Each structure stands twice: as C-alpha cells, then as structure tokens.
Amino acid sequence: MLDAALLDDLAGRVGDRWVATDPADTANHAHDWWPRLLMRRRAGEDLPVPDAVVSPGSRDELVDVVRWCDAHDVAIVPFGAGTGVCGGAAPVAGAITVDLKRLNAIGGLDEVSGTIVVEPGVIAQTLEDHLRHRGWTLGHFPSSIHCSTVGGFLAIRSAGQASSFYGKLEDMVVGLDVVLADGSLFSTRPVPRSAAGPDLTRLFLGGEGTTGLIVGATLRIWPAPAVAVDRGFLVPDVRTGLDAIRAVLRTGLRPTIVRLYDETDTAMVFGGQGLEVPEGCLVIIGCEGDEDVAEFTAGVVRRILSEHGAEDLGPEPGEHWRAHRHNMSYRFAEYMKPGGTFGDALMLDTMEVAGTWAVLPGLYDDVKAALAEHTDLVLAHFSHVYPEGGSIYFTLGAINEGNEARALARYDAAWEAGQRAALAAGGTTSHHHGIGLLRAPYLREELGEVGFDLLRRVKDALDPKGLLNPGKLGLGGRGGRDG
C-alpha cells in the first residue's frame, strides 16, 4: 500500500477530489474490458482495486504527477476509458492508476493542412462528432468508438472499420506529445513525414504506456465523405473471397470497408436478421468519398467480384451492416451478464490476428481449428486489408452452464491454442487490440529472443526504474505482475 502521507502530498498537487484511495472509490478502475477480468467479476470475485486513482486536470498536472512518482518510486498505470480488451489498464499493487479522462480538450483544427490537435482523454466518437460538425472526419471507426479514448487507441495502435482507406491510427499521427518516466516532455515536430533519423513516435505508439504517457497528438483528418456506396456479395468460399479482395486492392483502388465473413459467420449474419441462410461467404464492400470517386470504385469492385463468381446481393447487406455496426458491442452485456442469453458462465471474446496473403488461408484454418478445440463456437471475418495481406477477427464463445471455473479454464486454453497456432502459421498474435496482460506470454515468441531483448532494452532506457505500466507487454517493472 502507498503511504498515506505521500498520497496527501499528491492530493495537494491535483486537488483532493481527484485523488481516490477508498476501495469504494477506486472500484471502477479494478478492471478494463478484458473479458477474463469480467468473468472473474461475474463469478463474484472482488477484483483487486488500485491503491489510488489520480485524475490530473491538465498536462502540467500530469507532468507534476509523473515527476512525483519518479521522485518517490511509485509506479503508474495509465487509464483512459477502461475499455481495452487485454488487461492493459489492469491495476498493479503498489502503483497508482492515472485516469486521463480529464485531459480531453480538442484543440486547433487546421483546415489548410487537414490536422487536428487532441488530448488523450477525448472519446473517439466525441472527436468524430466535433469533426463532422465542421465537415471533416478522422476516419477511425473501431467498434469501440463510442466508449474509447484517443489516448487508448494511440497506446495500442488501434485500427478502425474503415482502415482500408483511412489507415490505422499510427498512420494518422502527424505529431505526438509524450511525458517520459522522469517527467520530461517529448514532442515530435508535426510534419507530414521526416527522414531526420528514426521515427521516435514508434517508441510510444503501441507501447501501452510502458515507455511514456501520451498526452497529446496532432492527427491527420479528411474531408467528410459526400457519399457511401455499400454493397454485399456472396462468394462460394473463403479462399475465393480472399482472391477477389486481393484483386481489388491490386487495382490501386481502396474501398473504405472490406469485410469477408466465413461460412459460420455468414450464417450468423443472415440468421440473426431472420433471413434465409445462403451457401457461401458474405462480402461487404463500402466505398466512400465524392460521388464520382465512390461510384467509380464501387463499379470496379462489382466487376472484379463478378469475375470471381460472386453473386451481387445489392446495397442492402452493406447498408444494414453500416446501420448496425456497433450492435455487437452493445449486445455484449446481453451475453456476458449473469443469466445472459446463453445462461451463466458464458465465455466470450475476440481474437484478431493478421498475416500476408500467402499465409492468410492457412492462418485462418489453423487458428480456427485450434480455437474450436476449446470452444463451442468460432466465427471469423477478414477485414483491415492491405496490398500484402489482412487481418482475421475471430469471435469465440463457449457455454459452461454456470461453471465459471470451467469458463476460465476454457478461456485460457483457447487463447493459448489460438495464439500459438497464429505464430506457428506465420501470422502475428495481434492486429489491433494490443498486448496488455493477455498476450504478454506470447510477445517473446512474436518478436524473437533478440527482438524481445531489444524491446526490454528500450524499456530500460526510457523507464530505468520500471515505473510505467509495470507488467504489461511482459516487461515486468516495479510492483508488476509479470505476464
């Protein structure tokens, strides 16, 4: 436990009301949205709470807090909205959790350059609403856009549903401000690109707060699209769908939305709407922009899909998807709560992996088979495509008839099997959810011994006392619970 006199000193820096120490006041920060922690809470376990939650109200206050932690050897767990799914914001004994939601200013909109300055606590949908009111878009639409912060997205290198056109979050970063472990402030020059040495922003994007605390960013924005042309297709199987999507990308055109559902997921999509379930796999392509650009891209997509034997289902499947694209996240509680749709102790999670086009079919087969060994249902869709490959988003579920211990055991077994299979098939263990605690056991194999040692040396250089988000990424640190 942290010393009370120390915490009084801290309260003097940010104000009493912004330092919470009573367990009743820190319970909200006992978990993020890692399903394993939710399952433990559902089982009736009182999850460990942070020793203290501190909510600085300005960048200067945050710098002061970090310097104070450095001076007193107190570790820091950064916390945005607490909706990460890998335990990256889970509390650590002896550490303070630093809630960044008060740092939520939306700053200068540079309409000449197409950039905007934001603080890390801005909720992504709030930023998007702000931009849309002014005729712009960030183009970042993860399913958690309603509940997650920009800082969280930067920390894990998030990807949104329209990433095939707008890019991933790291592609949108023009400038970055970071508080380092000793409290010094590092800011990159906000320029479109620079060859002035290594790109230092990459030390922090995806660092999950282990290398520094992101306190601001200058982000690339786009004019809001005039139209969206969405369409659905039906292809005979996954491999045909992948071939067709790859052919579209090789034209040089970039649809905004590209999604291919495997047979099981296709059945869920159609069945969930009370529609007849067709044979084959659903493809949804969305094209955005000025009307002529969107229509032209959509025309090329239709031609190529047709050449691959796809049945054109018209605009309805795509429009339905767009209208309901956040529903699965909203419905999460319906399944996961005690006494949910599938009874008590449901195990439910998602696992996103990625690989090149060459390995993608095998990656799909192997990971799906590995997950199926330990679950009752595995759905998969392909999205976030690149000229050289794409990601696979698995949804895994298991009914456990009230047996929470069995649910946890199956959860752990499924993740172990799925992650090992992804690595063995030549893929990456995470496309856009990050590492946190969940994937820490696999990061060494992912990066290789030399790579992981390099990461550790970077960590040691930036955070020699091990005070920043200890335990996450499997990097240890003061008070950390390794992996």
Next chain:
Amino acid sequence: MADAPGTLPMIPDDVAAAALHGSFCPKMCTFACPVTEATGRDDAVPWSFHRTVSDLAQGRTTADAHAASHLEACTGCLACRVPCVFDQDVPAQVRAGRATVRDAGSPVAGTEDAVAAVADGRSPYGVDLPAGLDADATTGFDVVVVAGCRDDARDLDALRRILASAGRRTALVVPEGCCGGTLADLGAGPEATAAAARLGELLPPAPVVVATDPHCLPALRSTAGDGTRVLDTATALVQLVDEDALRFVSERTRVAFHDPCLLARGEDVTTPPRRLLAATGAVLVEPEGHGASTVCSGAGMALELVAPTDAAATADHRARQLGATGAPVVTACAGARRRLADAGLDVTDLATFLADRLVPEPPA
C-alpha cells in the same frame, strides 16, 4: 423487490436487473454523456451508475457516503439512452440509488436542504418563486400555466401574454416549492409524492395544462386529472399558430435554439420550437449538438444542488458550443436558461422571445 441477502429495499427488481445488465456493457454510451465530457469524472460515465446501483442492489457495496458520491454526476438528460439498444433508463437507476443511500442515512449532497426548502414552500433551488400573477377568476380557464421552480416572473408573464393574445383565459399556478420532480430526482420519494399531491390540489380544472419547465411534465401528468392535456410551452403555442390565433412581427434575426434535453429526447419535441421561431422570421443557426442530439446544460437531476461545480462545468461546455454559433440563444427550459446565462451566454426564454414579437394589439 430483490430479496438476496444484503439487498436494500429501495431498488425495484426491474431497476436492479437493468443495472446489472448495464454493469456488463462495455461503457458504450460514454460518448453521449455531457457530464463526462465536461468534467472527465470517471463516475459520470453511465456505466458507473449501472455498476454502483447494481452493487447496491446486490449488497456488494455499502449504501454510504462513498456510494452517494458516485450517484452525483448525472444530469438526467437521456443522451445515453439514444444509442442504447436496450433502452436503459440511467436516470431511473440513479434515482433508485439515491433513494437507497438516503434511506441508509447518506443522502446525496443537497438533498435535505432541498427537502427542507420545499417543506417551507420555497423552491428547492433557492430561487424566489414568482408571486402575484394569479388570475382573477377561479374557473373557466382554457389553459393553466404551471410555473417551474426555476422560472422567473418575466418569462411566465410573457407566456400568459401570448396566450391572452390568442384569446385564451389562463391561470397561473405556482407550486408550493416543487412539483415533486426535483425531490424525486434527489431520491426523496415520499416528499416528492406529497409535493405532487399538493400541486394537484392547486390545479383548477382546465382542458390544457402547460408546464413551462419540461422537468415538471412527468409530475404534472401524474397529477392532472383525466381528460387534461399536459403540454410543454412549444407544443401548446405551435397549436395556436396552426390555428392562426397568433401573429408575430416578422424579423430576420439570427438565433440558435438550445433544445432542452427532456423536450428533445424525453418528449420528442424538436420541431415545434423551430416552427415558432420561423413564424417570427428568425433565421435558425443550428449549434453542434441539436435536436435529439442536443447537449445538456446541466440543469437536470438536481445536478446544480448535488454537484454545483460539475453542473457549472457542464453548462460552460454547452455554452461554448452555443456561443460558437455567434447568435443569441433561445431555449424552452427555465433551468437551461439559468444555467446557460450563468455561463455567460445571451439566452432568452422562448416565450419571452415570442412575446416580444407579438403583433401589437390595435388601440381600443
């Protein structure tokens, strides 16, 4: 009522079930909450209310001052309800939670002062209630105007002038402190019921009752007799425009309309005030967040009594959005008008705006 060990009796089963459900939702409506946006308080996120109320219902947390402090930062604006596919009623859960902690001896801040004020016939907000505007007659009214506990005399007089110009006989009723809505928001259920009953005794018979403050609509609906239509100001007045009973001097004035939350989301009333403004020739400038997406001024759920600093921050946030229009602001909620005026905004009540533009009566 839930009957699990440790369960407190103030949280109905259906509210407890909804809160439990919400406590497993991944905080999806975070973006919608104006208090979260304005203050950065983690316990303003609607999910936090779900968790707190659910834990209270299950006896997993104590109904003490800590729990009470986590039931503060809601303004009851229903913004979180719009995106929710389960139609979660967060304010109802907060009310139940506040009732629970009050019953356990730890009311949310401001509750007992408000209860005492109403018991003395004063506004729970400490605002001087208007007086001396009552009608001469006691029966035969077309419309009864019921003042809210944050209304001021000027706006009420404006509404009565408009109704009079349309040939409507009106009575003004000023509740003895509160219609009960604010007390219910604070978790003071018995006192709220009593206040509503007292108001019911004051209401003279009339086919239409107009609530000048949208926060009073639920209480009035439960109080007014069968056959009485309870309307908000804009809905009542736009009907008179449709009947060609109101005439305004046309003036092309730029105005921004701040949609009161309970009108726009609770009552689905967004068009009538715009039609009224258009009838005066006003040119509407829509602010960021309007219609059903309006952003709260912090006037609901007695937030200004429970957490004044957070209420002020919420008002400041909304005032910045409205101020960015560069136009004077009109609204149709006394609470919102006060909050926004306190935040430095040039804001006028809809009735006063309209009354100032009535075609003058010809000299007798």
